[in-house]
Amino acid sequence: MDNALDACEEAGALPDLFIGIRKVSDEVYRITVEDNGPGIVPAQVPFVFGKLLYGSRFHQVRQSRGQQGIGISAAVLYAQLTTGLPTVVISRTDPKEKAHRFELAIHVESNEPHIVSKKEIEWDRTHGTRVEIELRTSLTAKKRLVEYLKYTSVVNPHARIQVDIDGDKMTFERVSAEPIACPQAIQPHPHGIELGALKRMAEASPAPLSEFLVSSFSRVGKKAAADIGAAAGLEPGRKVKALSAEELKQLHAAFQSVDVPAPPAAQCLSPIGEELIRQGLDKEFQLDFVKARTRPPSVYGGHPFVVEAAIGYGGRLPSDDRALILRFANRVPLMYQPGACAITQSVSDVNWKQYGITQQGLPMGPLLILVHVASTNVPFTSESKDAVAAIPEISKEIDLVLKDLGRELKQFLSRRDRRKAQDDRARAICSIIPEIAVKVAEIVEKPPLDVSPIEGKIMRRVVAKKWTADGMVHLSLRNYTEKEVTLTLYDLSPDEGTGVKPKPAYTDRAGDDFTRVWQVTLPPDEGWDATYRGRGGGRIDLRGVEDSQKVVVDLDV
Amino acid sequence: MSKQELDTRAAKSLLAIADTWYQQMKGGEIPYITLPTRTKQNIAFDDQTEVWKYGDRESMRSASTEKSAVHLLKMAYVIGFIRQQLREDRSSTLRELYYITEGWRRAKFETQDESNYLVEDLEILADIPREGFHLRPEEDGAGVFGPLRIRESTRRGDRVLHCRDDVGESGYQIPNNLETVELMDHSAKFVVAIETGGMYARLIENGFDEDYHAILVHLKGQPARSTRRLLHRLNEQFHLPVVVFTDGDPWSYRIYASVAYGAIKSAHMSELLATPEAKFLGVQPTDIRVYNLPSDKLTEKDVEALKAELTDPRFATEYWKREINLQLEMQLKSEQQAFAARGLDFVTKEYLPTRLADMGVL
Numbered sequence: 001m002d003n004a005l006d007a008c009e010e011a012g013a014l015p016d017l018f019i020g021i022r023k024v025s026d027e028v029y030r031i032t033v034e035d036n037g038p039g040i041v042p043a044q045v046p047f048v049f050g051k052l053l054y055g056s057r058f059h060q061v062r063q064s065r066g067q068q069g070i071g072i073s074a075a076v077l078y079a080q081l082t083t084g085l086p087t088v089v090i091s092r093t094d095p096k097e098k099a100h101r102f103e104l105a106i107h108v109e110s111n112e113p114h115i116v117s118k119k120e121i122e123w124d125r126t127h128g129t130r131v132e133i134e135l136r137t138s139l140t141a142k143k144r145l146v147e148y149l150k151y152t153s154v155v156n157p158h159a160r161i162q163v164d165i166d167g168d169k170m171t172f173e174r175v176s177a178e179p180i181a182c183p184q185a186i187q188p189h190p191h192g193i194e195l196g197a198l199k200r201m202a203e204a205s206p207a208p209l210s211e212f213l214v215s216s217f218s219r220v221g222k223k224a225a226a227d228i229g230a231a232a233g234l235e236p237g238r239k240v241k242a243l244s245a246e247e248l249k250q251l252h253a254a255f256q257s258v259d260v261p262a263p264p265a266a267q268c269l270s271p272i273g274e275e276l277i278r279q280g281l282d283k284e285f286q287l288d289f290v291k292a293r294t295r296p297p298s299v300y301g302g303h304p305f306v307v308e309a310a311i312g313y314g315g316r317l318p319s320d321d322r323a324l325i326l327r328f329a330n331r332v333p334l335m336y337q338p339g340a341c342a343i344t345q346s347v348s349d350v351n352w353k354q355y356g357i358t359q360q361g362l363p364m365g366p367l368l369i370l371v372h373v374a375s376t377n378v379p380f381t382s383e384s385k386d387a388v389a390a391i392p393e394i395s396k397e398i399d400l401v402l403k404d405l406g407r408e409l410k411q412f413l414s415r416r417d418r419r420k421a422q423d424d425r426a427r428a429i430c431s432i433i434p435e436i437a438v439k440v441a442e443i444v445e446k447p448p449l450d451v452s453p454i455e456g457k458i459m460r461r462v463v464a465k466k467w468t469a470d471g472m473v474h475l476s477l478r479n480y481t482e483k484e485v486t487l488t489l490y491d492l493s494p495d496e497g498t499g500v501k502p503k504p505a506y507t508d509r510a511g512d513d514f515t516r517v518w519q520v521t522l523p524p525d526e527g528w529d530a531t532y533r534g535r536g537g538g539r540i541d542l543r544g545v546e547d548s549q550k551v552v553v554d555l556d557v
Numbered sequence: 558m559s560k561q562e563l564d565t566r567a568a569k570s571l572l573a574i575a576d577t578w579y580q581q582m583k584g585g586e587i588p589y590i591t592l593p594t595r596t597k598q599n600i601a602f603d604d605q606t607e608v609w610k611y612g613d614r615e616s617m618r619s620a621s622t623e624k625s626a627v628h629l630l631k632m633a634y635v636i637g638f639i640r641q642q643l644r645e646d647r648s649s650t651l652r653e654l655y656y657i658t659e660g661w662r663r664a665k666f667e668t669q670d671e672s673n674y675l676v677e678d679l680e681i682l683a684d685i686p687r688e689g690f691h692l693r694p695e696e697d698g699a700g701v702f703g704p705l706r707i708r709e710s711t712r713r714g715d716r717v718l719h720c721r722d723d724v725g726e727s728g729y730q731i732p733n734n735l736e737t738v739e740l741m742d743h744s745a746k747f748v749v750a751i752e753t754g755g756m757y758a759r760l761i762e763n764g765f766d767e768d769y770h771a772i773l774v775h776l777k778g779q780p781a782r783s784t785r786r787l788l789h790r791l792n793e794q795f796h797l798p799v800v801v802f803t804d805g806d807p808w809s810y811r812i813y814a815s816v817a818y819g820a821i822k823s824a825h826m827s828e829l830l831a832t833p834e835a836k837f838l839g840v841q842p843t844d845i846r847v848y849n850l851p852s853d854k855l856t857e858k859d860v861e862a863l864k865a866e867l868t869d870p871r872f873a874t875e876y877w878k879r880e881i882n883l884q885l886e887m888q889l890k891s892e893q894q895a896f897a898a899r900g901l902d903f904v905t906k907e908y909l910p911t912r913l914a915d916m917g918v919l
Binding site: 421424425429432433435436437439440441442443444446449451453454463465 | 571572575576578579582583585586587588620621622623624626627629630633634636637640663
């Protein structure tokens, strides 16, 4: 799968993968991986799949996934050892070409490919590769497998992954139509190169030492080359091809002692990016809050790296559990040994309490933390490549990005709490006060109360009231909103409106009914009152403000 | 105040509370109540009445949050319930009230503390003791023994009882609602309030009440409201001196203080419950020294409590300063029963007569 995604990336295609797992007999499963990548030319196929450690990208200095798996040829060998069956590979490089079908095994003694059969076939894909491996295994770790696929999909939102696990079908949809820009290889940096790689480069170079250093390494100029040569005690004119093993060792040691500017990171790294991480998480988890951050690239021991992270909160995440921590290295999920990993360590080193999250070592609650470390050479704690090693430069970057996101989370939580308080108020007003009103009216044996004006006051509305007391009709307007409002108040009643104060803008008579109209401009929190002699009745109406923003009540009714 | 008067006043006051809310809501206001803040910080000594009352600090509880709104709703339900109870002339215990709320859905109480607290709030708001609501506490009242005649109006008719001649050796049991008891007459010269049951029984057995014309009141530790109310009334109605006889430790001094000045939880009723004229009899730290009483060492908490009392305005007299400092110096405390070390009659024949004479009571 990693190979498939890498292949698509190199070809600039949007990955469309199929993963199939089918039970063949009791303990034997057929695993199928199919991609729409560029395909592999027929001459290369036997070597890619039938020769251990053939890796095409072994010495390239750029971010790639293929650092994690056991290698496709090892899978072929494993199948061969457990079931005795060859691996089937179908590949097609171009619509104009035919597809080729291989049955491949490995000569164990010589580590050379063994082509069991090879033929041209018709295939419905115009380009891509399909691998079928039958091996002895079990599906006990199915849950882990699904998690792995889900997490892979989170950090590869440009990929569409169809899965069929022994009849259990699922699709991880693509949410981004942007193919990932393929990271470009850069020359090795003297601080980051291993002695073995240096030996291979030296053997292949016809150049003298100083030229070799300047032309084959990243950021090494004439001055640095001279410094390195001097530190190693080697003449700048020496042919590197002719250097002895001992001299190469001295040269390698000299690399570390000389200051060389950090390698360029931007082109050889391909962070997922904040927007795509957010989309990826939104796609696979229902969350109330997601925020992602990509740090600027940085360097450790000559290796460029970049850290990005995301925090998700709420939704369907379990609220009384530890936070879900998703760890990734070069876009590949890390599933095992969380306790040994620098990512887990950095997460528990952050003081989450200051961001409103409870913490028992790890943060607790409906929380998801995603951390992605991308590098030309991700440092792992062991060969199994399950846990990122705690390199100070990397831990510091993780710490910074988590704190940054913690602050965002805190802001979200306090906004949410404020909203809760408002809801709490609304519940009190809309549901409990009416109940109080019923009970109180019952106790005092008086007519039921209309509590809608209270609602308006609390729900921040404009409230218009009309009531009659001692032969006077009262009209009142209160603006409980935050904005100035210009209102038109209509008062329709049988009262003539004797002694009305203030004077209406307009009065009309229709039969026995009078209509009085006032125009009132009310700043926030201000009120307006009018009175006239009368017996009340009729109705009032308010215009100039949305229905959701007003409450109109006649207290006599 | 007669029972009828109290009932009428209670009904009126409760109705007034409900009506206030009715008017508030009718006027478009969120219903609210205003209560004195019921914390230690808001207890002040009232120089005029010489009792501890709530101070000026008030807190407003408005139904503008769910919690407060539910509180008011519960209050409304309780008022409705009490009104009904008064109409039917029934009564219930605080515990029963707690269970009755079971069927009130949202107005249901979570704990009994909650319902107790709310009833106290209502007492303050209505200015009516809970007896007026026909609510009584669970625990039975303590006893009184001596030359006192009372009339208790019970559900089965009036009973006139002499608290020595008509009762057993444990005395007359003080009812929870003392408003049903009329104090008729007496032939006593003073009242002794006693902390422990052991000492109360000792004084009865030794005939102290007859020999010295004393009314004996058992406090049963921190006294219930009705016990304090009885002491208050004996002092107010008959002008009898009241002396308080407790153990000789800081906690017992506080029992005396609540008899004399009032308690935080019932500071709204201090005027009815406290007896400012009550005097502390003993056991005094001086007594421990003078009579060489068997004693225990003060614990850390005892010392802390004594030091707190030194800064407590209720103990800010020369007498208390001297005694407390003496106790801190001795680092000792003694129980009432410690007098038994000098014989069972020592307390009634020697200690009390001497001490009461010193105090000017005898």
